[in-house]
Amino acid sequence: MTQTQSDLAGLSRFIFRAPRWYTSLGFALVIAAFAGVAAFDSGEFSPTWRGFLFIGRDAWEGVFFIGVPTVVASVATTGVDRFVGGKLTPNRSSLLALAGELLIVAFTTVAAVLTVLTPLEQTFVYDSLIVSLASVFALRLLVIVAVSRRSLLLATVPASVQTVAAAALLFVYSGTLRYLEVGGPLLDAYLLPYLARSDQAPPEITAIGANHFLLLAVLCALYAGSVYALVVVIDRPWRKSLGVSPLDFLRGFIGHVAEGSRELEEFFETLGQDAIVPVTVLSFARDDGSEKARFVLPMIHPGPMGEIGGGNFPERVAMRAEGMAFPPHATAGHDFNLVTEREVDTVLDAVDRAMEDVEYSAEATTSVHARSGEAKVLGQGFGDDALLVSTFAPNFADDVEYGVGLTAATEARTQGLDDVMLVDAHNSNNGLEGPDLGHVTPGSQ
Structure with a gap:
């Protein structure tokens, strides 16, 4: 396995299936409440502020200043993105909003921990909140450019929804407008009560001032x-050389x-x-002719990750077989991954065509072992054919290259066998890290 293939295989740890958008929203509000308790330290429990009876003021701050912008972004981003010609769906919008909230939670929680361990004051948490809002904008901008394939300028509109919503709440409830030389009698009489509501917010929020919003804009x-x-x-070098984009x-x-x-x-x-690869089938039948077990070995690699491409190949083999299914690992590396599930x-x-040509035999040999250097092979004959299983255990090895396995199987056939199923036991690997990932190539072992 090359380092690039290792990196791709390592991405499988991040494969998961996101919940529906409404589940993401509920989870986002719960996380926001916990983040408020952890990050916004008022030291009080308020049963009356804004009408919430069962949660502290810190939790409500988290829900209001972190959770509400997440809800707004989840609901509004799809419409805004499609208005400018994008393709963002509600599920993707909710997932992106939740990812942005988790980023904010990470920033503010770390900042809160630092205020406990260092002389930093609570204002540092709000400084970190401003930086996190800018980071959320950057994350959303990159994702929306990728998903909607719009220009960077157009993508800034839907990308800014979550950041603008949070900044608007902070602007209104911090009372920043009162400290700016803006307005006149009409503004003071009709708009100021709605645009400067610091009297209805926790006093800690007033630590946010005009300089914070200037910092947010610059960031x-x-x-x-x-x-x-x-x-x-x-992006551009990839498109020029490979015809695709990251x-x-x-x-x-x-x-x-x-x-x-x-x-x-x-x-x-x-x-x-496109590639043409051999597919080998070893079938065992009962006396009544029904299938008891089936070994299926196409010279492919079951990847690249998760259920993508051939990642779900073993399950598909089991569903197709009448008896017990055994889809062992072939002597092939990640360059033989199936690119789409359709190829399965x-x-x-x-395999079905091969099953039609299977010839059963009542004869089988005892299993034998052979060793050459670090390589070990377990073999058993069935009629004029044989099943061979190779391993390097207890030494480490990863995928056996396609050409190596094909050559070994051909060499076995020169000894009088009609057909050979060569299996890579793949049972002694020390992970995907390090300069030598154990890919078995001609002359490497």
Whole structure:
């Protein structure tokens, strides 16, 4: 396995299926309440402020200043994005809003811990909140550019929803407008009561002033420039050399997580190549002719990750088999991953055709072991065919390259066997880290 293949395989740990949008919203509000307790330290329990009877003021601050903008972003981003020609769906919008909230929670919680461990005061938490809002804008901008395929300028509109909603609440309830030289009698009489409501908010919020909003604007501009630079530096060279973009991968990943879409497979299909590989089947039948067990070994790799491509191949084999199914690991690396789940059907169709040509024998040999250096092979003959299982245990090894396995099987057939099923036991791997990942290539072992 190469380092690039290792990195791709390592992404499987991040594969999950996101809940529906309303579940994400409920979870977001709960997390916001806990974040408020952890980060906003008023030291009080208020049964009357804003009418909440069962939670402290800190929890309500979290719900109001972190949770409400998340809800607004979850509900409004899809409409705003589609208004400017985007393609963001409600599930993706909710997932993105939740990711933004988790980023805010991480910033504010770490800041709160630092205020406990250091001489920093509570205002540091609000400073961190401002920085986190700018970071949320940058994250949303990158994702929306990837998902909606809009220009950076247009993408800033839906990307700013969560940050603007949070900033608006902080602006109103911190009373910042009272400290600005803005307005006149009409503004003071009709708008100021609605745009400056510090008397209805916790006194700690008044620590936020005009300089915080200026900082937020500057950071958002800098982060937008960073996103643009990232797109220019990474995206354009990929498109020029490979015809695909890392943003396509990001869009496909989000689509798979949020909705189970096939966009990620479309990305891999763009990079993939056609290949003809052998498919070997070893079947065991009962006396009445019914199938007892089936070994299915196409020379492919069950990947690249999760249920994408051939990742779900073993389950599909088990569903197709009449008896017990054994889909062992073939002597093939990640360059033989199936790029789409549709190709699994192609392989299974080949298995069905192979089953029609299976010739059963009542004879079998005892199993024998052979060893050469670190490599060990367990073999057993069935009629004129054989099942061979290779391993390097207790030494470490990863995928056996396609050419190595094909050569070994061919060598076995020169000894008088009609057909050989060569299995990679794949049972002694020390992970995906380090300079030598154990890929078995010609001459490496």
